[in-house]
Amino acid sequence: MNEGLDREGRVERLWVKRAKRGPMDAVREVQFIARRGLADNADAGGRRQVTIISRERWAELTAALGDVDPVLRRANVMVSGIELEKTRGRLLQIGGATVRINGETRPCRALDFAFAGLQRALDPRWGGGVYAQVIEGAVVHVDDVVRWIESPEAG
Numbered sequence: 001m002n003e004g005l006d007r008e009g010r011v012e013r014l015w016v017k018r019a020k021r022g023p024m025d026a027v028r029e030v031q032f033i034a035r036r037g038l039a040d041n042a043d044a045g046g047r048r049q050v051t052i053i054s055r056e057r058w059a060e061l062t063a064a065l066g067d068v069d070p071v072l073r074r075a076n077v078m079v080s081g082i083e084l085e086k087t088r089g090r091l092l093q094i095g096g097a098t099v100r101i102n103g104e105t106r107p108c109r110a111l112d113f114a115f116a117g118l119q120r121a122l123d124p125r126w127g128g129g130v131y132a133q134v135i136e137g138a139v140v141h142v143d144d145v146v147r148w149i150e151s152p153e154a155g
Contacts, residue, residue: 009081
């Protein structure tokens with residue numbers, strides 16, 4: 001089992017994408033909608049309703065690049081204190097919402113257009129984060145508690 005896999009964490013940052021390929025807007029709270037995704041987010045439905053990154057992994061993998069703003073990753077949620085590597089199939093409680101991790105978000109070439117070297121830097125150990133479906137909706141706030149709510153079924 002991964003160290004830190006079952007301890008409690010918190011929501012560090014939240015972002016909503018107002019249009020496909022559009023900017024990521026930082027928000028203090030966002031409505032998670034079951035089977036849909038995030039309210040007012042351009043990506044809705046499907047298996048990639050929410051994207052999540054780890055603050056610790058981001059800091060570790062981007063350290064050699066200097067000060068890189070995590071908004072460039074284009075994720076919806078940044079968490080701390082929670083290990084995301086190899087968590088496919090697990091349920092994660094984010095505030096009052098529940099999401100199912102469907103897999104690793106592989107870093108794409110577009111990251112290098114935002115910041116040279118970012119794609120390669122985020123490639124190891126699920127550094128691009130995870131994507132998930134919303135199982136149970138709720139309003140989620142920055143600083144809300146994040147915790148795993150089922151036994152590991154890592155993959």
